[in-house]
Every structure is written in C-alpha cells, then in structure tokens.
Amino acid sequence: MTSLNRKLLRDLWHLRGQMLSIAVVVATGIMSVITMRGGYESLASAQESYYRETRFGDLWVALERAPHHVAEQLAAVPGVSALSPRVNVIGRLDLPGLVVPGMGQFVSLPDLGPPPVSDVVLRSGRLPSASSRAEVLAGEKFVAARGLRLGDGVDVILNGRARRLTIVGTALSPEHSYSVPPGALYPDDERFGVFWMRDRVLAPAFDLEGAFNEVAVRLARGADPVAVSAEIDRLLEPYGGRGAYAREDQFSHQTLQAELDQNRTMGSVIPGVFLAVAAFLLHLVLSRLIATQRGEIGVLKAFGYRDREIALHFAGLAMAAVAVGTVAGLLAGLWLGEVYVELYGAYFNFPSLSYEMSWRLFALAAGISVVAAGAGALGAARAAARLPPAEAMRPEPPPSFEPGPLERLGVGRWLPSSGRMILRNLERRPLRALMSSLGVAFSTSILVLGMFMFDGVDFMMVQQFQVIQREDLQVGFNQMLPRSVRHDLGRLPGVTTVEPFRAEPVRLRAAAREREVALQGLDPTGSLRRIVASDGSIRPIPSAGVVLSEVLATRLAVGVGDTVHVDFLEGRRARARMEVAGVIEDFLGVSAIVSARTLDRLAGGPVVYSGAYLAVDQRARDGVLADIEAMPAVASVVSPATLLESFEAQLGDSLFIAVGFLLGFAGVISVAVIYNGARIALSERGRELASLRVMGFRRREVSVLLLGEQGLITLLAIPAGWGLGVAMALQVSAALQNETYRVPFVVSPRTYLVSAVVTLLAAVASGWIVRRRVDHMDLIAVLKTRE
Numbered sequence: 001m002t003s004l005n006r007k008l009l010r011d012l013w014h015l016r017g018q019m020l021s022i023a024v025v026v027a028t029g030i031m032s033v034i035t036m037r038g039g040y041e042s043l044a045s046a047q048e049s050y051y052r053e054t055r056f057g058d059l060w061v062a063l064e065r066a067p068h069h070v071a072e073q074l075a076a077v078p079g080v081s082a083l084s085p086r087v088n089v090i091g092r093l094d095l096p097g098l099v100v101p102g103m104g105q106f107v108s109l110p111d112l113g114p115p116p117v118s119d120v121v122l123r124s125g126r127l128p129s130a131s132s133r134a135e136v137l138a139g140e141k142f143v144a145a146r147g148l149r150l151g152d153g154v155d156v157i158l159n160g161r162a163r164r165l166t167i168v169g170t171a172l173s174p175e176h177s178y179s180v181p182p183g184a185l186y187p188d189d190e191r192f193g194v195f196w197m198r199d200r201v202l203a204p205a206f207d208l209e210g211a212f213n214e215v216a217v218r219l220a221r222g223a224d225p226v227a228v229s230a231e232i233d234r235l236l237e238p239y240g241g242r243g244a245y246a247r248e249d250q251f252s253h254q255t256l257q258a259e260l261d262q263n264r265t266m267g268s269v270i271p272g273v274f275l276a277v278a279a280f281l282l283h284l285v286l287s288r289l290i291a292t293q294r295g296e297i298g299v300l301k302a303f304g305y306r307d308r309e310i311a312l313h314f315a316g317l318a319m320a321a322v323a324v325g326t327v328a329g330l331l332a333g334l335w336l337g338e339v340y341v342e343l344y345g346a347y348f349n350f351p352s353l354s355y356e357m358s359w360r361l362f363a364l365a366a367g368i369s370v371v372a373a374g375a376g377a378l379g380a381a382r383a384a385a386r387l388p389p390a391e392a393m394r395p396e397p398p399p400s401f402e403p404g405p406l407e408r409l410g411v412g413r414w415l416p417s418s419g420r421m422i423l424r425n426l427e428r429r430p431l432r433a434l435m436s437s438l439g440v441a442f443s444t445s446i447l448v449l450g451m452f453m454f455d456g457v458d459f460m461m462v463q464q465f466q467v468i469q470r471e472d473l474q475v476g477f478n479q480m481l482p483r484s485v486r487h488d489l490g491r492l493p494g495v496t497t498v499e500p501f502r503a504e505p506v507r508l509r510a511a512a513r514e515r516e517v518a519l520q521g522l523d524p525t526g527s528l529r530r531i532v533a534s535d536g537s538i539r540p541i542p543s544a545g546v547v548l549s550e551v552l553a554t555r556l557a558v559g560v561g562d563t564v565h566v567d568f569l570e571g572r573r574a575r576a577r578m579e580v581a582g583v584i585e586d587f588l589g590v591s592a593i594v595s596a597r598t599l600d601r602l603a604g605g606p607v608v609y610s611g612a613y614l615a616v617d618q619r620a621r622d623g624v625l626a627d628i629e630a631m632p633a634v635a636s637v638v639s640p641a642t643l644l645e646s647f648e649a650q651l652g653d654s655l656f657i658a659v660g661f662l663l664g665f666a667g668v669i670s671v672a673v674i675y676n677g678a679r680i681a682l683s684e685r686g687r688e689l690a691s692l693r694v695m696g697f698r699r700r701e702v703s704v705l706l707l708g709e710q711g712l713i714t715l716l717a718i719p720a721g722w723g724l725g726v727a728m729a730l731q732v733s734a735a736l737q738n739e740t741y742r743v744p745f746v747v748s749p750r751t752y753l754v755s756a757v758v759t760l761l762a763a764v765a766s767g768w769i770v771r772r773r774v775d776h777m778d779l780i781a782v783l784k785t786r787e
Helices: 003-014 016-054 069-075 140-146 199-205 225-239 251-291 294-302 307-345 359-385 389-393 417-428 430-468 484-490 550-556 596-603 618-629 640-649 651-694 699-735 749-775 779-784
Strands: 059-067 080-086 088-094 102-109 121-125 135-139 153-158 161-172 192-198 211-219 473-482 495-510 513-522 546-549 563-568 575-584 592-595 608-616 634-638
Touching: 003 016, 003 307, 016 121, 016 251, 016 307, 016 359, 016 651, 059 069, 059 225, 069 080, 069 211, 069 225, 080 102, 088 211, 088 634, 102 153, 102 199, 135 140, 140 161, 140 192, 161 192, 192 199, 211 225, 251 359, 251 430, 251 699, 294 307, 294 389, 307 359, 417 430, 417 699, 430 640, 430 651, 430 699, 430 749, 473 484, 473 618, 484 495, 484 608, 495 550, 495 596, 513 550, 513 596, 546 550, 546 563, 550 575, 563 596, 592 596, 608 618, 618 634, 634 640, 651 699, 651 749, 699 749
Parallel strands: 102 192, 135 161, 513 592, 546 575
Antiparallel strands: 059 211, 080 211, 088 102, 088 153, 121 161, 135 192, 153 161, 473 608, 473 634, 495 513, 495 563, 495 608, 546 592, 563 575
C-alpha cells in the first residue's frame, strides 16, 4: 500500500462524520430518483402490459337500445378491428351493515367465449355458467373488502326487482382499474362492486334481450379515430347513441392516466430537485473540506508528488463518500420503490404490479453525484496544487480586515464582543456565507414543496364538501322522473329540503374543438349545491348562458362572452347555441352548469329530473335511507360525508406516505448540510478557537462564536428557503392540473412554521454534535498543528 493510500484511509477515519453526512446526501438524491421515477416507470409498464393482454378498447359508445344485428354494421366500419356489444347497467346492492345503500355495476359477458374487447382477468374461481341464471363474477377488491368467499350470495335490485346472485369467481377488468361508484370521487370497495353476468341472464332483466346498450371498439392500426367515431355515431343515432368517446375520456383510464402523469411529474421534478441540491451540496462541502487540506497539499508537493497524483488522492476521498452513498441509496431506493408501488396497488386494480429496477436511472443519478463530487474535490485540490510548495504550506492569507458594511453602519456598537466577531467573520467571507446559507435554504425549500400538497388538498376538500356540496344525500334516478318526484321526496319523514336537478349528456363544440360532458341544470334559488370559485366566492347561476370549468373552457378554447354549440345526445337530440356566462376555477372533474329553466327549454319536452339533493334531519337519517332504498326508481344514493371518509381513508393515507418521503429526505439533507458546515468551520477555525480557550474564554463562549455563525446563516436561510419552496411549489402545482382533479396552489402558515421548525431542529442537533467536539478539544494538540 502506497503512502498516499495510507493517508487516504487515515483521512477517511478522521473525517468519518463528514464523510458519512456527504454519503447521506448522495444516498438521498439517488434514493429519490430510484423510488419516485422508478415507481412511475413500473406503474406505466404494468398498465401497458395489462391493456395489451386484455385487448383494452379504444372507443366506447353508450346508447338506449340497439338489436344485435346492428353490431354487424359497426364491425364493417373501416378502421374497426374488433368490437364487443354488451349490456352495462347500474343496480343496487342490499348489503348488511351499511347505512347508505350499496351500488353495483353489472356488465354482460358473451354467452360463448371471451369478449373480443376489454376482456376480464379471472383471479379466482370460474366464469359464470351459461346455463345458470344466478351466477356472477365479482370484482376482487369488493369481495375482499366485504369478506366474501366463493359460493356466497349477494342480494341485488336489478331494474326494481330483487334477486340473489351467487359469486362463483373474482375478476379484474382494465375498464375498472379505478373502480368508483356513480357520483363519487374515490373508490369505496365496501359499498360498490363490479359484477359480470352472462348476456342471456343480464339482458332480459333490463328488457334488453337480443339487444345491447353499450359497445366497446378496438381500432385497426393506423385507423383515424375521429372518422371511425363519426361513422359509428351516424349508425347508432337512431338507437339513442350518446356519442363515441375515446380511451382518454374513459373514466378509469382517465383517472389512472392522470395519476400516472402526476406521478411522472412528481417523479421527475422532485428527484431532479433532490439530485440538483445534492450535487450543489457535494460541490460546496467538498470544495471547503479539501481547502482545509491546503497545508498538507503543500507538504505533498514538497516531497515530490505530482499534481496529478495529489488530485487523484483527493478525488479518492470524495469518491469514497460517494460510493458509500451510492450503495446505500440503491438499497434504500429498491426497498422504498417496492413500498411506493404497493401503495398504488391498493387503489388501482392491476393483475400484476411489482417494482422494476431501472439501471438506467441508477446510472444517471450515480453519474451526476460522481461528477458533482469530483468537481468539488478536484477544483479545490487544483487551486491549492497550483501554489508553490512553500506558499501552500503557509497559512492562507487572511481576507481584508477593514470594517464591513454593517460595521460601518454602526451595527457592531449594539452587539457584544462575540456578536461582533461573528459579524466580522461573515462580512469578510460573504461568498462563503452566501453559499452556506443557500445550501440550508435548499433543504428548507424541499420541506415547503412537500408540505404544500397537504395545504392544497385540505383546501380542496373543505371547498368541495363544506362549501360546494352542502347536501346530506344525493339521490340518482334510474330514469327521468316528472316534477312530482320533488313532492314525493319532500313528504318523506326527516327530509327538510329537496332540490331536484337535471343532467343531460351533451357535446359542447367550439370551432374544431369538442367535448362530451353532463350539462347540469340547477335551481338558481337553491342552497344545497352552488357554484363556488377557487377563492371561495359564490357565483350566481345565470338566468341565461352556461358556466364552464376553467379546464373545460381551456380545452374548448373559449372565454366569457364566447359562444358554444350544444348537441344533446339523448331524447329529442336538440341543438342550441349558448353564450359562456362564466368560467370558474374548480378542483374536481369538469362541469357545465345552467339554470334548470334554461336546460328544460333547450332540451324540450316536459320538465323532468334525473336526481335530487336532499337535506336531512340527522336524527331521522336511517329512516330516510330506508325509505329511499324502498323506492324502485332510485338507482343510487351518495353521501358527501361518506365520500369524505373514503378520501381520508384512502387518498389521505397515500398522500401522507408520499409527503412523508419528501419530509424525511428534506430532514436528512438539512442535518447533513448544517452539520457539514459546522464541522468544516471547526476545522478551519480550530487553532483560533483553541487560542481563545487558552486566553481564558469559556467553552460556552467559544461555542457561541462557532455555532452562532452557523445559527445566523440558518436564520438567514429560512426566508430564502420559503421563497425557493413557494416558487417550486407553484411550478409543481401547475404541472398537476388535469381533468380529474386539480390541486390548488395553497401554502398555509403551518407549512412555513413546520419547515422552519424542522430546519431549526436540524441546526440544533448538528450544533449539539459539534459542541461536544469543541468541549473535548485537545488544546495543546490543536495549537501544535500547523494551519
């Protein structure tokens, strides 16, 4: 072993605390890349494989009723590769232990063979027998949530008629990767399930024998989806076709893709920030650390070592820390990647989902760390090596000892002697203080970036469930009902307010842009469901014109005062033109709202309702639910309180875990940065501090000189970190906007407080460690050491 290698091992042991903290920074950067970006790539790969194996559809069309021979005409449309005509309906579930009635989505399977499009994946048991009228496949998540087993029965109400069905198998479908009950926002596996029945059993229950009310289509390679959709719409218009919609508008895929897109953003931006911060800190810390070895570099040159040998020696010091951090980051990233992917498996139904290691990502993250560490170490070593040996072995000339700007302003007169010494040291090395403060500011900014997600979601939930959705129950009907239903519901004991609504499927068009949405008609005098802007202000429902979600207005490229064309997809299929009366920034889905009177006039025909919002006396809630469940015309009952519970139990957990990763990473970086700064400052000023001790300064006074400087740097860094964090949060918030939900940009005082407290705690912990070293400093040994 050469002399330089022995010196390298001694230096590594002597500087083990600083080397370990550098390794932690490297590990954090690599771990964040492997966990978050690797998790996204694993999810995207699982989605692609699932869609391919099940022949997931490209187009879907819902309609009133079409005989099976129409499917032959659809199959002959140029560009259609395969199609599956089927029955798709909503039924009620009579489940024990539920206050709010359960719901089920029932989908038909061909009597013979698998469906050519959007096949199911059998997870246990078998397919329903073609000869049995009571066998069903049930969604795997529903069966697990309800504690059911194969052979158990489920009581259902199909088209107003009660039946008992037997579960003979469990399955998954790509159309229900994100399985949500009608009117809800998040999965509720205890109350909602998807069921598959043979066509010859399900179709007659809804008077659809020999017919279908939905078709799923796969396109041939190179087919024009717009042209195919137009021809399918033409063929199905006489049968109540509601317009073909593409895969990007299929609810489950749209939700899953939105989550993947957000995951891709978070998995790129946040690890990129971590890696950039880690690279900056490596360069900063190692350049200062190597600069403290100036005298040793001069001695090595005096003994005849070449510049190249010296540079490689100090590069080895940096690479040792990087190597430890790289291995630790790889192992921790693999483990956290598994946890990260399993978390998403709880919400998205994939037949197989596992974390797949991307060595490309690992090589990229490790390469950036190596380059940053090498640049920091070699830059400082090269600066010292350029000096003649005799010059390098002398102490570094002190900076100018002229009074700084603050001292010239008289600030020093108000400070004790220790305060003046701290102020002078900072003023004489302003660039070093600025870079150290910037390092701490970066760690604070990451804390703000992680915490703002809590603020945005909290604000969104308060707005949605306390300001916008003020009803106790939302009732959906299985068909349009006359205005007399308002009085029928109002007579139920315990119902205090009834506000019926009408929702019509329409196609909104503006120039060459179009979008299928539900046009909702609300009572302008109602109080249970209101139009609320993102700032909390209540907007009146216009007597004429339509109010659009900002995301919908952007997609149609329209604004207030512009005109949109409205094509009704049901009933008389009326067409109209409407002025955009308002655009609101909301958070969930897309909405198009008009007054109830306007919708009745545009749609034509009698005044009818598709559902109602109810306010209920909570003492009579159970009785109201029992009465509603007994009404054959009721297809669904949704409780905003139940939706909020579902969110808090599901999305809340995932958000806490994801943000917990960020807070943990940021805390680690904070400790590493502040500890390294204090330790390097101790190395740089060890002789000075020891001299003060010999001159009679007490341990506390010496510690104040060293740690006071680091404390002041930390205090100055916190506001800067807030600013950096807000800027990054604003960019991330803009990237997280989609049609499913939008996280608003909100940064609460709690976020500023938590980020400051975590940073200060990291500073206190680091200061305590360094204070112990100061207290146990060997004064004689330090004073003997050449600077």
